[in-house]
Amino acid sequence: xxxxxxxxxxxxxxxxxxxxxxxxxxxxxxxxxxxxxxxxxxxxxxxxxxxxxxxxxxxxxxxxxxxxxxxxxxxxxxxxxxxxxxxxxxxxxxxxxxxxxxxxxxxxxxxxxxxxxxxxxxxxxxxxxxxxxxxxxxxxxxxxxxxxxxxxxxxxxxxxxxxxxxxxxxxxxxxxxxxxxxxxxxxxxxxxxxxxxxxxxxxxxxxxxxxxxxxxxxxxxxxxxxxxxxxxxxxxxxxxxxxxxxxxxx
Numbered sequence: 001x002x003x004x005x006x007x008x009x010x011x012x013x014x015x016x017x018x019x020x021x022x023x024x025x026x027x028x029x030x031x032x033x034x035x036x037x038x039x040x041x042x043x044x045x046x047x048x049x050x051x052x053x054x055x056x057x058x059x060x061x062x063x064x065x066x067x068x069x070x071x072x073x074x075x076x077x078x079x080x081x082x083x084x085x086x087x088x089x090x091x092x093x094x095x096x097x098x099x100x101x102x103x104x105x106x107x108x109x110x111x112x113x114x115x116x117x118x119x120x121x122x123x124x125x126x127x128x129x130x131x132x133x134x135x136x137x138x139x140x141x142x143x144x145x146x147x148x149x150x151x152x153x154x155x156x157x158x159x160x161x162x163x164x165x166x167x168x169x170x171x172x173x174x175x176x177x178x179x180x181x182x183x184x185x186x187x188x189x190x191x192x193x194x195x196x197x198x199x200x201x202x203x204x205x206x207x208x209x210x211x212x213x214x215x216x217x218x219x220x221x222x223x224x225x226x227x228x229x230x231x232x233x234x235x236x237x238x239x240x241x242x243x244x245x246x247x248x249x250x
Contacts, residue, residue, distance in 0.1 A: 004222075042191065042198035049141045051134035052117040060141075063134065064192045069107040073211065074147045074186040077113035077120065079137065081183075082174025084113070084123050088185055089237045094213045096131040112136050114148065114183065127237070145202060147184040154181055165233040172237075187211065 007015070049060050064070050073095055076085035084092075095109060102109045110132040113120055117135040124133055142148040162177050170180035187208055189201040209215055218225050227234070 037201060040201060042200050045190070045197045045199055047140070047144065049136070049139050051112065051136060051139065051141070053132065053134045054117075054121070058134070060190070061192060061195075061197050063108065063110065064190075064197075065108045065132075067103070067106045067108045068192050069105075070190040070192070071102070071107055071109045072188050072190070073109075073111050074142055074145070074184070074188065075111045075113045075133070076173075076180075076183040076185050077115040077123070078173075078175065078179060078183045079115055080175045080179045081115055081119070083172065083237075084127075085180075085183070085185070086169055086172050086235050086237050086240075089127060090214070090235050091185070091208065091211045092127065092129055092131065093238055094211055096129040099131050108132075110134060112141065114142055126239070142183075145186060145188060147186045147204070149182050149184060151178065151182075154178060157181065168233055 045060060051058050051060070051063060053063075060070075063072075073088075073091065075088045075092065077083075077088070092111060095111075099109050111120075112134045114136050116137055120133045120135055124131075136142055158178055158181075166177050166181060170177045173180055184204060185208060186202060186204040188199060191198050191200055215225060
C-alpha cells in the first residue's frame, strides 16, 4: 500500500488550485528578479585575456563572434583531468542544443576550461557537442572570476571529511579530490558596446540550476530529485549510464 496521501479528483483539484496560486506568485517574483538581474551595473573588463580556440588564439572581445552578447559556461576540466566533470557534462548536454537559438537573439554561448585545447577537442568529439569550447590555459580568466582555487584556499576543505560525491567525481575525471575541486563551475555574461567588453552577470552553485533542465523535470515527478541517503550520486556522462548503478528505488 502506498504511504502517500490519496484523494478524489475533486480533492486533488482543490489542492492543485492552491498550489497553482503559489506557482504563479513565484513566476511573478522571478520576473521581478530577472529585471533586477538585467538592471545590474556593468563592469568594464580591462584586463587582457587570451583564449585558445579551434580557430587560433582569441581575445575576449573576439569570442563574441560578431554578436553583442556573450554567455560563458565555466566547465570543470582542469589541466590534470583526463575527462570533463560529469555534472558539467550534463549541463553541456543541456546547453549545446540552445546555441542556435541564442545566436538568433544576438547571443554567443560557449564553454571555457583550463585544460589544454587538444583535451577539450577530444572530449567534445566524444560527447558529440556542437558548441564552441576555448582553453584558458595560461590565462587568469577563471581565477579572476573565482572559478579556480589554490591549494592554500582548499586546505581547510581537504583536511576535513571529503564528501563521497567529490571523491566519486574526482575518480570519474581521472584526478584526486584536490585536483577536482581546484576547479569550480560558473556562468558569466558579457556585452560588447562601442568596442568595450563589460561583465554583466556571474553566478555559480545553485545559481546554475537553470542550465540543468532535468532537475526542473524531476521536480515535477512524484519522487523528485531523490538525491539524499547513502547511495552514489546518480549523474553520469550520457554515454555511461548503462554502466551506472541503476534500478528501482528500494
